[in-house]
Amino acid sequence: MALKELDVTITEGRDQGKTYHLKEWPALRAEHWILRAVFGLGRAGVELPPEILQLGAGPTAYAIASQAIKMPSRLGVKLADELMECVTIVEPKVTRSLVEQDIEDISTRLWLKGQVLKLTFGFFMQAAADSPTSTPASGAPSR
Numbered sequence: 001m002a003l004k005e006l007d008v009t010i011t012e013g014r015d016q017g018k019t020y021h022l023k024e025w026p027a028l029r030a031e032h033w034i035l036r037a038v039f040g041l042g043r044a045g046v047e048l049p050p051e052i053l054q055l056g057a058g059p060t061a062y063a064i065a066s067q068a069i070k071m072p073s074r075l076g077v078k079l080a081d082e083l084m085e086c087v088t089i090v091e092p093k094v095t096r097s098l099v100e101q102d103i104e105d106i107s108t109r110l111w112l113k114g115q116v117l118k119l120t121f122g123f124f125m126q127a128a129a130d131s132p133t134s135t136p137a138s139g140a141p142s143r
Helices: 027-043 057-070 073-086 106-121 126-130
Strands: 005-009 019-023 087-091 094-097
Touching: 005 106, 019 106, 027 057, 027 073, 057 073, 057 106, 073 087, 073 106
Parallel strands: none
Antiparallel strands: 005 019, 019 087, 087 094
16 A cells, blocks of 8 residues: 555645645654654653554654643644654646755645645544644645
């Protein structure tokens, strides 16, 4: 089975009209991301129930996200930035890696990271999707 992919087009705000291509991480890459996050939370004194790992990647990623504020900031920022490795920009005739100027709204960046988590780990936190900090500033993207 192929990795999941998704194109999203931002419909409003500074990034209106831009289309981004998201691609799921391969299993090993996703596992390493989860483990680094779990270890970071552990070093910060956060105890995740051992059985959470047995429930699969989705519940584990949800547990990580709900406790991420307690993680050392350097690791948290690095893990968040790594999510953008799954995002490219779609331009006429070419899809290419992102450069800083490709995303102008911070809300677009945060929303895209949430979509990468959803695509890779198969879960979606409705509260995060509905919050103003996780959705493009002036509207949700179309698919």
